[in-house]
Amino acid sequence: xxxxxxxxxxxxxxxxxxxxxxxxxxxxxxxxxxxxxxxxxxxxxxxxxxxxxxxxxxxxxxxxxxxxxxxxxxxxxxxxxxxxxxxxxxxxxxxxxxxxxxxxxxxxxxxxxxxxxxxxxxxxxxxxxxxxxxxxxxxxxxxxxxxxxxxxxxxxxxxxxxxxxxxxxxxxxxxxxxxxxxxxxxxxxxxxxxxxxxxxxxxxxxxxxxxxxxxxxxxx
Amino acid sequence: xxxxxxxxxxxxxxxxxxxxxxxxxxxxxxxxxxxxxxxxxxxxxxxxxxxxxxxxxxxxxxxxxxxxxxxxxxxxxxxxxxxxxxxxxxxxxxxxxxxxxxxxxxxxxxxxxxxxxxxxxxxxxxxxxxxxxxxxxxxxxxxxxxxxxxxxxxxxxxxxxxxxxxxxxxxxxxxxxxxxxxxxxxxxxxxxxxxxxxxxxxxxxxxxxxxxxxxxxxxx
Numbered sequence: 242x243x244x245x246x247x248x249x250x251x252x253x254x255x256x257x258x259x260x261x262x263x264x265x266x267x268x269x270x271x272x273x274x275x276x277x278x279x280x281x282x283x284x285x286x287x288x289x290x291x292x293x294x295x296x297x298x299x300x301x302x303x304x305x306x307x308x309x310x311x312x313x314x315x316x317x318x319x320x321x322x323x324x325x326x327x328x329x330x331x332x333x334x335x336x337x338x339x340x341x342x343x344x345x346x347x348x349x350x351x352x353x354x355x356x357x358x359x360x361x362x363x364x365x366x367x368x369x370x371x372x373x374x375x376x377x378x379x380x381x382x383x384x385x386x387x388x389x390x391x392x393x394x395x396x397x398x399x400x401x402x403x404x405x406x407x408x409x410x411x412x413x414x415x416x417x418x419x420x421x422x423x424x425x426x427x428x429x430x431x432x433x434x435x436x437x438x439x440x441x442x443x444x445x446x447x448x449x450x451x452x453x454x455x456x457x458x459x460x461x
Numbered sequence: 462x463x464x465x466x467x468x469x470x471x472x473x474x475x476x477x478x479x480x481x482x483x484x485x486x487x488x489x490x491x492x493x494x495x496x497x498x499x500x501x502x503x504x505x506x507x508x509x510x511x512x513x514x515x516x517x518x519x520x521x522x523x524x525x526x527x528x529x530x531x532x533x534x535x536x537x538x539x540x541x542x543x544x545x546x547x548x549x550x551x552x553x554x555x556x557x558x559x560x561x562x563x564x565x566x567x568x569x570x571x572x573x574x575x576x577x578x579x580x581x582x583x584x585x586x587x588x589x590x591x592x593x594x595x596x597x598x599x600x601x602x603x604x605x606x607x608x609x610x611x612x613x614x615x616x617x618x619x620x621x622x623x624x625x626x627x628x629x630x631x632x633x634x635x636x637x638x639x640x641x642x643x644x645x646x647x648x649x650x651x652x653x654x655x656x657x658x659x660x661x662x663x664x665x666x667x668x669x670x671x672x673x674x675x676x677x678x679x680x681x
Contacts, residue, residue, distance in 0.1 A: 251663050255656040259638050263616065282640035318659045319666030333566075337557035346553075349658050387665055388658070395479065411668055412661040414654075418479050420502035428664040430657040434634075436475040437650040438569050438608070439538045441632040443471050444648040445607055446539030448631055 246317075250291045254314055256281040257288065261310040273304040324412075325352040325386045329401040330393030331361055331371055334416055334434075338392060340367035352384035355401075374404060381408045388412045395419045402429075466537075470511045474534055476501040477508065481530040493524040544632075545572040547606045549621040550613030551581055551591055554636055554654075558612060560587035572604035575621075594624060601628045608632045615639045622649075 260280035264272050278285040292298070292305075297313050299305040315321055326344055328335050331354045338344070344351050354371045356362065362373045372380060380386060389405035391398050391413060398419035405413060406423055413429045415421055418436055421429050480500035484492050498505040512518070512525075517533050519525040535541055546564055548555050551574045558564070564571050574591045576582065581591045592600060600606060609625035611618050611633060618639035625633060626643055633649045635641055638656055641649050 251660055252656075254663065255653075255659040256638065258659070259615065317663065319662040320659065324658075324662050324665065333560075333562040337561040340553075340560065341557040342553040343654065344658070347655055347658060348662075388661055396483065412665045414657055414661060418476065426668065428661055428668075430661055432652055432654055432657055433475075434563065434652055435567055436472075437634055437652055438544075438564070438567060439475040439478070439540065440471055441608055441634060441648055441650055442539040442544050442568075443474065443537065445544065445632045448646060448648075 246294055250294060253281070253283055253288070253291055254318055256283060257292070258311065258314040258318065258320075261305075261307055261314065265307045265311060269307050271300075271304045271306055272310075274299055277305060277310075320348055322348070324349050324388050325384050326350065326388045326390055327352060327377070327380060327384075327386045327405075327410075328354045328369075328390045328392060329405065330391065330397075331356040331358075331366055332392060332394070335390075335392035336366050338390065338416075339369045349388060352386055353380050355380075377404060377408050381410065386410065388414060390414045390416065391421075392416045466514055470514060473501070473503055473508070473511055474538055476503060477512070478531065478534040478538065478540075481525075481527050481534065485527045485531060489527050491520075491524045491526050492530075494519055497525060497530075540568055542568070544569050544607040545604050546570065546608045546610055547573045547575060547597070547600060547604075547625075547630075548589075548610045548612060549575050549625065550611065550617075551576040551578070551586055552612060552614070555610075555612035556586050558610065558636075559589045569608060572606055573600050575600075597624060597628050601630065606630065608634060610634045610636065611641075612636045 257277070260277055264280060274285055274289055278288040281288060295313065295317055297310065326349050328338055328351060331339070335354060339351055339354055351369050354366060354369050355374055355377055356371050357374060361371045364371050389410045391401050393401045395417045398415065398417040399421060402413060402421045402423055406427055411427050413421065413423065413427060415429055415431045418433050423429055477497070480497055484500060494505055494509055498508040501508060515533065515537055517530065546569050548558055548571060551559070555574060559571055559574055571589050574586060574589050575594055575597055576591050577594060582593045584591050609630045609632070611621050613621045615637045618635065618637040619641060622633060622641045622643055626647055631647050633641065633643065633647060635649055635651045638653050643649055
């Protein structure tokens with residue numbers, strides 16, 4: 242495998258995996274690169290280049306073997322093992338995510354919640370126990386935690402990230418709008434629901450203005 | 462206001478708004494553009510250009526008026542009104558989001574859930590009633606629904622989007638990995654938790670491989 246797989250290629254691998262899983266579920270054993278790229282909504286040439294960089298090739302006239310695609314891409318993405326998660330902050334979103342089965346289904350079981358609120362520590366949310374911040378070191382060790390999910394208020398997100406990093410966590414999923422500063426060997430991915438909603442309302446408001454004839458041009 | 466505000470500028474407005482709200486909460490009445498841009502984690506020149514394109518200017522030697530910033534940016538983003546939301550799909554994530562107070566707090570109250578499962582229709586989740594898909598037209602009208610949130614299985618996300626669009630919804634927040642096809646006047650924003658987790662596990666696995674001395678270069 243090409244050791245320098247680009248960030249853009251990595252970002253598209255989940256789409257290829259999902260497309261292959263969908264095609265397999267519909268009974269296909271092999272798939273043309275045209276069809277696979279259509280399912281993944283990626284340009285065919287880009288997809289062929291991405292897969293070739295992972296040493297995944299199709300057979301001329303036959304296409305890609307669907308099961309092989311699933312096994313190989315899952316392997317490259319590290320999905321052949323579990324990645325236990327700790328959720329930092331048990332406010333509305335932390336609670337919702339602890340109750341959300343989707344993490345566990347995808348190989349990211351929620352092992353613990355961490356919160357500074359002494360009244361919450363010791364309670365369970367969605368079957369997950371809430372711990373105090375000083376417990377994190379022991380938790381990481383005992384539960385083999387690999388990923389930290391930050392759902393704190395924005396003002397303390399950096400503090401939560403620092404605590405994760407100082408306890409050896411190198412993968413962070415940040416649900417706050419705070420831009421986190423972390424060492425170079427830490428990967429941070431962001432999911433910002435509030436920002437996406439505000440961008441939607443911006444365009445909707447402009448659309449409404451345009452609808453009633455103010456003639457404001459849209460550039461979505 | 463410059464009618465052709467770029468998508469990149471729109472994408473940064475929520476960060477300026479959050480920075481101004483944080484500064485206001487800490488008691489500041491005015492703020493230098495250096496400080497504001499630092500809080501928003503945006504380059505100062507970019508920020509000044511963005512704000513100028515909205516006719517928001519600071520005063521030399523004083524900076525920006527914090528309360529004025531909040532009022533103006535909120536207005537531009539359309540946050541001076543409520544944008545009722547319908548959640549399409551009451552699986553794990555739909556349920557979690559119905560229970561999540563963050564939508565309502567930010568002016569996006571969840572007015573209804575829609576699901577095809579006849580056993581769920583008529584029940585309430587997080588105080589929100591579940592409706593059958595044919596009810597959507599009446600719901601949009603009665604509840605003045607402006608935004609559709611899609612949390613269905615990926616295979617039926619396009620169908621959910623089509624139903625929203627045919628009922629007049631022009632703003633969609635898509636939590637599925639499906640690339641949606643919609644008319645040009647519909648704005649779609651995506652939040653893809655599964656893909657972000659898979660990207661994290663890719664880099665974590667490579668990091669682990671590097672840790673144990675296989676020498677795989679990292680390109681995060």
